Amino acid sequence: MVEGASVPGGESLLFLTDEQLRKAIEAMFFAYRGFTSDPDRILENYAYGRAHHRAIHFIHRSPGTTVNNLLHILGVTKQSLNRVLRTLIADGLVESRVGERDKRERHLFLTDEGEKLEAELSEAQRTRMRAAFRAAGPDSVAGFKQVLEAMMDPEQRRQYKSLMEKST
Amino acid sequence: MVEGASVPGGESLLFLTDEQLRKAIEAMFFAYRGFTSDPDRILENYAYGRAHHRAIHFIHRSPGTTVNNLLHILGVTKQSLNRVLRTLIADGLVESRVGERDKRERHLFLTDEGEKLEAELSEAQRTRMRAAFRAAGPDSVAGFKQVLEAMMDPEQRRQYKSLMEKST
DNA sequence: CTTGGAAAGTCAACAAGGCTGACATAAAAT
DNA sequence: ATTTTATGTCAGCCTTGTTGACTTTCCAAG
Numbered sequence: 365m366v367e368g369a370s371v372p373g374g375e376s377l378l379f380l381t382d383e384q385l386r387k388a389i390e391a392m393f394f395a396y397r398g399f400t401s402d403p404d405r406i407l408e409n410y411a412y413g414r415a416h417h418r419a420i421h422f423i424h425r426s427p428g429t430t431v432n433n434l435l436h437i438l439g440v441t442k443q444s445l446n447r448v449l450r451t452l453i454a455d456g457l458v459e460s461r462v463g464e465r466d467k468r469e470r471h472l473f474l475t476d477e478g479e480k481l482e483a484e485l486s487e488a489q490r491t492r493m494r495a496a497f498r499a500a501g502p503d504s505v506a507g508f509k510q511v512l513e514a515m516m517d518p519e520q521r522r523q524y525k526s527l528m529e530k531s532t
Numbered sequence: 533m534v535e536g537a538s539v540p541g542g543e544s545l546l547f548l549t550d551e552q553l554r555k556a557i558e559a560m561f562f563a564y565r566g567f568t569s570d571p572d573r574i575l576e577n578y579a580y581g582r583a584h585h586r587a588i589h590f591i592h593r594s595p596g597t598t599v600n601n602l603l604h605i606l607g608v609t610k611q612s613l614n615r616v617l618r619t620l621i622a623d624g625l626v627e628s629r630v631g632e633r634d635k636r637e638r639h640l641f642l643t644d645e646g647e648k649l650e651a652e653l654s655e656a657q658r659t660r661m662r663a664a665f666r667a668a669g670p671d672s673v674a675g676f677k678q679v680l681e682a683m684m685d686p687e688q689r690r691q692y693k694s695l696m697e698k699s700t
Numbered sequence: 701c702t703t704g705g706a707a708a709g710t711c712a713a714c715a716a717g718g719c720t721g722a723c724a725t726a727a728a729a730t
Numbered sequence: 731a732t733t734t735t736a737t738g739t740c741a742g743c744c745t746t747g748t749t750g751a752c753t754t755t756c757c758a759a760g
Contacts, residue, residue, distance in 0.1 A: 395680035496682035507675025512563035514664035
């Protein structure tokens with residue numbers, strides 16, 4: 365089942381048939397469902413949704429980020445993000461501090477309680493990824509990342525890579 | 533950058549650090565955005581959404597499928613699916629035929645116009661996948677599929693594989 | 701220094717597309 | 731004859747996207 369792998373000297377058109385591409389498209393659809401299902405289950409207990417998860421994830425990832433930064437990363441309007449942030453702030457999971465240099469900006473941080481929920485959510489998601497990676501094996505993981513990165517829009521890839529730099 | 537690949541004799545914990553897992557999680561997030569962006573752009577011209585796309589995709593894939601089949605594959609309620617189907621039928625993209633053996637069932641088919649939209653949508657999506665696969669290379673593609681499949685819930689994997697059988 | 705525009709954030713209202721619940725109908729199964 | 735199944739519909743709610751209008755703050759050109 366290692367279709368088209370290591371065909372010497374060429375692109376090996378095998379896996380580029382429309383049929384093979386459709387398989388991959390459906391794999392993305394079903395896999396993404398699995399990918400989001402664990403956090404979704406947890407969030408139900410808190411009356412939050414996927415949008416809250418995304419905000420929490422990226423605030424944890426880049427503490428002190430501004431609202432503007434965040435909405436660019438998430439790809440939503442500031443109004444949409446604002447509603448989510450408002451509830452998270454009201455519930456004491458996120459803290460918003462007025463910028464020192466530029467007082468128009470709000471810098472976002474997770475509170476201890478916010479970090480706790482973040483840990484619960486990301487642990488669930490990591491557990492699934494860990495299991496999938498173990499099942500697929502190291503070489504598959506490298507290929508997985510390669511393809512995902514190649515699927516992104518250039519702008520998204522730029523953001524993805526710049527996030528990576530900060531932590532590595 | 534082939535992290536942990538072909539380390540002899542073991543699991544190679546390298547890529548299973550929380551940090552590496554988070555990279556993969558973010559890669560999924562950004563890649564899925566890319567994955568859906570082309571169809572989304574096309575659908576705007578028709579006043580349809582992602583829900584319509586999913587229905588069209590799976591009706592094309594399994595012509596004559598019943599409403600009940602479809603809502604199990606899509607993982608939505610019949611009310612939710614019905615709203616989408618109603619508009620697609622009203623607009624002449626989908627045809628609903630009463631079952632012959634079991635007259636309670638409705639079998640769903642794309643009309644010529646429906647097939648036309650399906651082709652437009654899936655061609656856009658395939659173009660992106662094709663480019664990503666070319667950029668990542670054959671071995672990466674095999675790994676990509678392995679990991680995606682391992683990420684699915686058992687039930688989703690079952691559906692995914694049973695769809696595969698029909699066509700291969 | 702002032703003034704006008706741009707940038708960051710907030711509030712309000714609307715739409716898509718999920719959901720549940722209740723109910724109707726027809727056909728199949730017991 | 732009764733119950734179960736497959737489907738459809740109506741009503742109402744929630745999340746999360748959207749646009750439009752508004753305030754506050756900053757900065758730069760006169």
